[in-house]
Amino acid sequence: MLLRTLTALVFFGFPAHADVWSFGTPSGNIECIVGEGFNGSDIECTIYKRNQRAKVSALAACPTSRGITFFMQERGGVQGACTAPGARAIGTQRVAEYNVEGKFGGFTCYSATSGLQCRNLDGHGFHLSRNNQQVF
Template sequence: MKKWILLLFALTGWASAQTLEGFKTPSGNIYCLYYNNELRCDLLSTTTPKPPRPRDCELDWGNAFAMTVRGRAYRICHADSAMDPSYSVLQYGKTWKKGGYTCISLTSGLNCTNKDKHGWLLSKSRQVIF
């Protein structure tokens, strides 16, 4: 739970001091936020069952993913959202790069990686962390 609380605190504290940078997929189902050298992506809806909620998570669970520039990606327990309708659209076939992250928007989903080549493939029908 401490990691999730710190993530929430970091986002709210950082967001009040800086302009947030993000993008969304053409479908409008995935929104990604780059903040404090971390990447977070949220899904508006999925057709897959969510994994079991961790016992120490009393907040929203299953639709938000985060990673740092090094190390593995993970789902997060959260009380906020990365969804902002004003984000620009990352068109299919286009790539977004920033701070050691690379995201490619595909018709099959959004593929994002960090410097260690860890990341995710997200779509409405599947969410894979690698």
């Protein structure tokens, strides 16, 4: 995807000029990659350690020993996948402190001790925490 400069990155304190960047929660258990291009923005977030099975029927069979990744664009629904055993991203660039909401690209995300919730322009989104992985 051809990428262009992100317009609003105040929320997580990211550099003003970025095409693809990442952030994670303070626990290090959730990592996200965000990109913005000519066709809009997208976000992909992965939770690595989970205590319960996902509340998404298509992912309910994913063992708790594996992570779950949710992907969405700024418009449309959410897609999910069970991660490969031992899969881990290369590490995040920034930390989204708890109790902070951010708006960037076509998304609004809220980081809290209860988990990370992200929503797109259509109101679709996901919630990730050790005890709850769901889409809406």
